[in-house]
Amino acid sequence: xxxxxxxxxxxxxxxxxxxxxxxxxxxxxxxxxxxxxxxxxxxxxxxxxxxxxxxxxxxxxxxxxxxxxxxxxxxxxxxxxxxxxxxxxxxxxxxxxxxxxxxxxxxxxxxxxxxxxxxxxxxxxxxxxxxxxxxxxxxxxxxxxxxxxxxxxxxxxxxxxxxxxxxxxxxxxxxxxxxxxxxxxxxxxxxxxxxxxxxxxxxxxxxxxxxxxxxxxxxxxx
Ligand code: SF4
Ligand code: SF4
Numbered sequence: 001x002x003x004x005x006x007x008x009x010x011x012x013x014x015x016x017x018x019x020x021x022x023x024x025x026x027x028x029x030x031x032x033x034x035x036x037x038x039x040x041x042x043x044x045x046x047x048x049x050x051x052x053x054x055x056x057x058x059x060x061x062x063x064x065x066x067x068x069x070x071x072x073x074x075x076x077x078x079x080x081x082x083x084x085x086x087x088x089x090x091x092x093x094x095x096x097x098x099x100x101x102x103x104x105x106x107x108x109x110x111x112x113x114x115x116x117x118x119x120x121x122x123x124x125x126x127x128x129x130x131x132x133x134x135x136x137x138x139x140x141x142x143x144x145x146x147x148x149x150x151x152x153x154x155x156x157x158x159x160x161x162x163x164x165x166x167x168x169x170x171x172x173x174x175x176x177x178x179x180x181x182x183x184x185x186x187x188x189x190x191x192x193x194x195x196x197x198x199x200x201x202x203x204x205x206x207x208x209x210x211x212x213x214x215x216x217x218x219x220x221x222x
Contacts, residue, residue: 001120001122002030002034002116003030003036003120004114005114005117006045009049012049012113013049015088016049020059020061020087021060021061021063022086022088023082023086023090024046024063024064024090025066025067025090025091025092025093026065027066029069029071033122034128036092036114037092037093037094037114045092067079069097070091070093070094070096071093071097076100079105088109089110090112092114094116095116096116098110118130119131120132131147132147133149135149137207144194146178146182146185153169153172153175154171158199160179160180164179168180183195
């Protein structure tokens with residue numbers, strides 16, 4: 001899933017402080033799971049903003065909605081009939097949802113209410129870690145299903161750097177060295193010989209480094 005964190009409320013207020021009618025829009029998918037932008041967070045933010053404006057002596061109308069997804073035309077259409085009555089929207093979706101809403105409703109300013117961090121997993125409640133950087137050419141088959149692109153600080157493809165110590169990454173000692181994890185898992189799988197196989201130079205043109213990407217699948221379009 002996409003992992004996001006709530007933005008500081010001061011930053012949100014700075015963007016919307018001059019508007020009179022504001023819609024807070026949550027998303028029922030990833031940002032709900034990571035407790036940054038679902039229905040619950042929409043309610044909390046809306047209450048905090050109402051209190052803030054009331055204390056400022058300002059009359060500001062704040063409505064709430066949580067869409068199934070903000071990265072799909074279908075669900076964004078649900079606000080088509082009401083969007084024009086708002087001066088601004090605070091979207092608690094990831095950056096994808098914010099942009100898609102802005103493309104669909106060009107007249108209305110859309111402000112992000114979360115900081116989108118990465119694609120990852122919930123290790124335990126309140127702890128999320130990165131797993132994939134969408135490189136466009138997955139090499140997990142060669143790395144015991146552990147991604148060195150997202151989990152090695154240096155994105156090394158053929159073994160650890162010299163800084164790996166006691167299984168921890170030299171860049172961030174709170175995190176395991178990805179290559180230590182890969183070696184341990186290869187050992188556990190009885191496939192340590194795979195460690196000797198060189199991963200060829202990667203074609204980064206399929207990664208974000210190759211510029212914005214687009215996927216067109218004719219089998220799905222038909
Ligand atoms: S190799 Fe690429 S696609 Fe596969 S998990 Fe890592 S970043 Fe994601
Ligand atoms: S210590 Fe391990 S995870 Fe950290 S940069 Fe070096 S090889 Fe990558």
